[in-house]
Amino acid sequence: MFNNRAKRLSTKGKLLAIAALFGIGTAVTSLQQWSETHAFMINATDSLPNWAFLVESGRFPDRGDYVIFHPGHDPVTQKYFGEEPGAFAKIAFGLPGDVVTREGRDVLVNGERIASTKPLTKRGDALTEGPLGVVPEGCVFAATHHKDGFDSRYSHIGFVCRDRLVGTGVAIL
Numbered sequence: 001m002f003n004n005r006a007k008r009l010s011t012k013g014k015l016l017a018i019a020a021l022f023g024i025g026t027a028v029t030s031l032q033q034w035s036e037t038h039a040f041m042i043n044a045t046d047s048l049p050n051w052a053f054l055v056e057s058g059r060f061p062d063r064g065d066y067v068i069f070h071p072g073h074d075p076v077t078q079k080y081f082g083e084e085p086g087a088f089a090k091i092a093f094g095l096p097g098d099v100v101t102r103e104g105r106d107v108l109v110n111g112e113r114i115a116s117t118k119p120l121t122k123r124g125d126a127l128t129e130g131p132l133g134v135v136p137e138g139c140v141f142a143a144t145h146h147k148d149g150f151d152s153r154y155s156h157i158g159f160v161c162r163d164r165l166v167g168t169g170v171a172i173l
Contacts, residue, residue, distance in 0.1 A: 041068055041169065043089045047146040050171035053089055057167035060138075061092040066169035067142045067160065074156040076125055087166050090151050094141025094159075100132050100152075107143070107153045114143050117153050128155040138162045 041053045053066060061067045071077050071088045078085065094100055094109040101108045105116045107130075117129050130153050135141050139159040143151040151157050 037167075039167075040172075041087060041089060044086075045150075047144045047149040047151075048089060048091075048171075050173060052171070052173035053169035054172050055087075055167045055169050059168055060162070060165070061095075061140055061168045063092055063095055065092045066090070066171060067092045067140055068166040068169050069142060069160045070164045070166065071150075071157055072164065076121070076127070076156045077150075079125065080121070080150070088142075088151070088157075089169055090142035090144055090149070090160075092140045092168075093143050094135045094152070096135050096137045096139060098135045098141065100130075100135060100141055102129065102132060109141055114141075115145055115149060115151075115153055116147065118147070122148065130154045130156075131158050135159060136161065140165075 037057050039055045039057075041055050043051045043053065048066075053068065055068045066089055068087050068089050071081065071085050073083075073085075093114050098110050101111070102117070105118070107114050107117060117127065119127060121127060136159060139161040141152045142157070142160045143149060143153055152159060
């Protein structure tokens with residue numbers, strides 16, 4: 001009788017081990033699939049109130065979304081952020097079809113003031129004002145309200161189109 005009971009426990013143990021391995025395998029597979037479309041990003045500047053973001057790729061941003069993108073290789077961008085600058089996080093203020101205008105140094109999207117431009121960086125390098133007019137299909141006007149934001153208000157970044165979009169972000173810290 002004792003041997004039979006030990007056998008049954010052993011069978012139960014094996015079934016539990018198989019179930020646990022199946023659960024772990026499912027979790028690992030799910031995590032791998034999730035990581036193909038998700039990442040974490042740390043924003044190293046003070047242009048946004050948050051510094052950590054969960055990034056999801058594969059979705060074009062809506063107005064007001066945090067947008068994560070590659071800034072490009074403009075000489076001013078490289079001078080301040082390195083030869084291969086990391087991704088930037090900004091806010092999608094302008095979507096395809098929206099109109100970007102300027103009144104003095106103020107930049108407006110559909111008549112709403114977003115931010116102001118300045119002629120020079122903090123270190124004295126010239127900043128060139130960014131694009132005006134209709135935001136092209138597949139692009140966004142990505143900016144912040146921060147006075148020192150380096151974003152679509154300058155030609156060094158310009159409109160951010162799909163080829164530079166990483167994804168949308170959710171602030172987590």
